[in-house]
Amino acid sequence: MEKQYASIKDYGYRDFTKLNKIYSIIKKLLVILIVLGLYLSIIVIAIQSLNESRNLSSFTRLSFQWYLNIVREQELMNAIKNTFLVSSIATVLATFLGTFFAIGLYALSKKSRVLWMLLNNVPILNADIVTGFSLMLMFRLLMVVFPNIFGLFTLVMAHLFFTMPFVILSVMPKLKETDPNLMDAALDLGIKPYKALIKVVIPAIKAGIFSGMLLALTMSIDDFVISYFNTGSGFDNLSIWIYAVIGRRNLTPSVYAFSTLLTLFTMIGLLTYQFLQRQKKGKNNEKNSTSSVSSQS
Amino acid sequence: MNKEFRVLSRPYMVWLSVLVFFPILAMIFIGFSNLDSSVSIGEISLSFSHLNILTQSSTIIAFRNSLIFALATTFICFIFGYFIAYEIKLSKFKNKFVLLTLVILPMWSNLILRTESLANIMSENNILKSLLGFNIFGNIAGTWMAVLFGLVFTYMPFMILSVYTALEKIDFALEEAALDLGLTPLKKFWKVVFPLSLKGVVTGSIMVFLPTLAGFAIPKILSRGQIVFIGNIIDNKFIYTNYNHGALLAVVILIFILGSILLITKFDKEGETLL
């Protein structure tokens, strides 16, 4: 008996196999174009950093001098140092405090939790200029008691104000996903509540904490407006410095070099992370393959 | 969660209440009083005279510009951002975290540097032209296209992240169920995936819309100062220490922000998809 093949048309559908091929090519092209769009400015910055000339509008010759120059630019180095100091302190504090605040908010009744999560959105969505200016007014009041408050302290505080909500937002969904009995099980085993929190709950929401930290760092490292109003004592971060310098004078191409390095190092870090993960997984697979049959769902 | 932990949220409640309400009240107060650098405490009084700024033709046009560009940017970001988020979800690459980090990585570079470099290559004679021999953008510096391009590709990561978060939460079995019930992949997308990701679209849209509406650096640099946004006017008011007008305009922006927050709560009760 001859084999009969079912065709998709018999069941009232048109056959788009050919169109699908074209579509998938268009799709790939579009992805490439959009990613290029996202990275276009980064690529241009990289090209500028490799240009021997300070002239931004024409490429003369390939040169790495601006990379070597980074350490020699005192003001730039100072700005970089300040940026890292402020952003790392703010990020670590925001992650640490934000996690515990999120746990606290999660423990509230649903009604008041919704209310506080609503307020939590305000610093995220508020216009930078409004936040920055009004925080400055706040800190001015404190100056009566602490005259030298402006500088690192106010900067970190301001950064905490707009980064912490991101951490809370990332941690909250993960808290909801955790098994409500997790905590009880730990308490049942005779562990004190706060110890149980650290030993049981925190590991369960690790992924949320980490992505919150990443967001906090992203927001903090590129902030200009809020930092601008709340800095003091010469504690300018990179954004403030760039803005002031670019406004009237020439920016040293070393800034582009630094920016490119930052992107490159992050990318290399990510790729290494990915590579290590894969290796680890590969090893696990080898170990397991003899003993377990992989689930098919 | 253990009720005992409620105490952990107390400091944050105090912190939020003070830092959210005080600034807003301060803004409103400055906007509606005669307070400026030359007025002493005793002379402060209520004043509505600053309201005239709202009827200036420049203010109205700037507002119009901001709104139109914010809406257009949000829409384009939605189309492209959704597309990318969906492709990330479909991608066979296991470690989605790495992909998402790559999406936000450009944001680690300084916004002004990025925008300036875009402005550079949008001009007639630029560094890419000197390398490639041709101009990839033509000469769009200073036009609305330049501004739109800059806004879209600066804020798209917000859209991608929000939409992806929502997409990721959709149970794959639902998609299989739709196919099983006779829906073609395209129909499955419109009838199941898209409605279920709407939360993320709303949040992402707001995350794009608000900074575009209130921002000033990108239009200033990319329009070469020719397209004025409301943010530019506010910025100038603050620079020239006209805090009353600045605050008043900021209050108007604030109304948009509060509206957006309400919208978010309507769609997404506990802000789950806000990044």
Place this chain on the structure above:
Amino acid sequence: MENKKALIELKNISKSYDDELVVKNVDLTIYENEFLTLLGPSGCGKTTILRMIAGFIKPEEGEIIINAKVFNDLPPYARPIHTVFQKYALFPHLNVIDNVAFGLNNRTWNYLENFYGKAKIESEIKELSKHKPISVKKAIKNLIYKDSLQALKLVKLEGFISRKVDQLSGGQQQRVALARALVNKPQILLLDEPLAALDLKLRQNMQYELKEMQRNLGITFLFVTHDQEEAMTMSDRIVVMKEGVIQQLGSPKSIYNEPINRYVANFIGETNIIKGTYIKKDLVNFLDVDFKCMGYKFAEGEKVDVVIRPEDFDVVDLEKAKLVGEVVFSLFKGVHNEYEVKVGMEKLLVHTYESYEVGQPIGLTIDPYEIHMMKVDDSEQGV
């Protein structure tokens, strides 16, 4: 069975994940109007087979033939098959009736016209046009609504049409999922452990209802489970699987009584497997006693495994007994008593209504037709 029409034929199907073969050269024919169960522990490949039939994954080798046509390359949406998912997969953005009508609502008009037939649509138009004239589309929409309502009635949920699905209990969700599949009038319904998430009582009720529904609707049910009792209760035929290979295919009774190997014997309920020797036709020796048996053919003197279900022992007076043992453990199980009886070095599981105390001697006999024998297979070490 033989005169029934074959609906689905799997021919030499294989599938692997990460270089690991999870379905190995499976051949299976599923007939019209039967309740077939794929039974096996998790990871045995039963869900993979189901998903290949549904079209979610493609076999690497072999053919899936439905209604005498090869379906390998057809996407799931073009197959006349519907699935009830393990966790139901109800659409959270739709209410109950919209969930049920979802499949039909999203079909093309052409499909729907064929689905309902001209006559039915016309009579619907006639009926509805009494008040005001309506279009074909409107009539079809109306039919879909009616059908969905009917399907909900079938699963006894007609009172819940506008509920949100997250406001339903697990059992109700399961019924909605069933109605959502049935409303499309599929030829074959695939059920992927649909009862696993329900509690015991509900599960037993649903088992009964599912069987009833299958009988009344005349649809082929392909059911996947790891629960042998569930399989026994509902199925016309059972396929016992292990590591991607079909071990035995047959009616519940034949699988229960005549397991083909230790694996099947152990997987299908409690059993005693005793080493024995086939002496000659109708005579087997085990526990140092010769027993009469019937219907088996082995080489004379061949070692065999003898299978005796606990309830197949007859408890008799000691003098009449062929085997005499000592009760070493007893458990009251409601209807019957379960004893562990030590005969020589072997421990046997015995079910009986009689009462014995631990330490008491007990006499056992076995009817010849209750003695089942299998080839000795050392690799089969039970579940």
Place this chain on the structure above:
Amino acid sequence: MKKIVLVAFLLSLSFVLVACNSKPKLRILNWGEYINDEVVEKFEKEYGIDIVISVADSNELFYSKIKSKTTAFDIVIPSDYMIEKMVEENMLLQLDYSLLPNRSLVTYMDGVNQIFASMTETTFARSGLNINYNNYAVPYFWGTFGIIYNNRVEGLEEALEEHGWAVYFEPNNYFSSARRGMYAVPQFAYASAMMYLGNNPNEYNSALLAQTKTVLQNSNFVEWGNDTLKRNIEANNLDMAFTYTGDYLDRLYIQLSEGKTLEEVRATFDIYIPDTTMVFIDSMVIPNTAKNIEGAHQFINFLLDPENAALNAEVVGYAVAFEEAFDIILSYLNSEDIEMKNWATANSIYYNMEIERTYYPLTSLQPSIIDSISTMIDQVRTG
């Protein structure tokens, strides 16, 4: 736990970093890249004082930083009109000339003295106060404004030399296709239009405002920028722009340092300084919130040394304020070092003090007037 340790570590690290510098500090609020690092190092070494520099990009930001008192700066370097405003609002300390012995080593240039006199005049006219600004400020750099233009446009140079402002402000009559750019500071735009109209740029009334508005509207500016103006002209993306003369020199030095000759650069882009033009002077002042008043005087005194002033000018494109320092620069005219020679030549061309010009320093206008001007500019820009 690890995180707690990390936080503690980072916090303590930050305190150490902040506290470890026990050397006295001098906080300077400056424009970006407006000081030679060598000067800073030299001063730090000589006096054992650490200099901390903050930067801002407008006089108004200087003002708000001092006014808000968020940081106690010891030295600020604002422009003329802002110094007027600061003095009137009592924000500055009087200089103690007994601590500035180097004052006797230098003679202020004529232009500088003119500006100081003009400041006194406008202040008197506005508020009736008779203030000698020498008591508050020591000049840092000064310079003129001009029209930077693209010399690749045929005939533009000659037209500018002949018709001055009109070429820039009358696109209908001259070079209608030329791309014109304006400095995005409202008062600069207003002042330039006022000078074109033949008025004193510091005058203001509503009729003049309307007139300037028309002038600016008719000019069809394609760019409202700041430092981007000079870069775009250099790159042939713009043809004319009103800007600081120093901005031009800044680009010139960069081109020279990359091996171009002065003639080559001037052939691509150049600056035209009108006979009537704006001038500015940036001066060092000590705000009354200063902590290290002694150090501030030491620094001012240090920069009153012509050698140091000339050294500072090496990287900054503006004109030195002291004749003695200018002489040092001009002494390089015959230097072997090509870079130094070019630098001296550029100074002699663009800061040629022989040419008779009318210089207008901007004055501090009332907030309400500034507001009207910025609103007018906003209206021009929004079309």
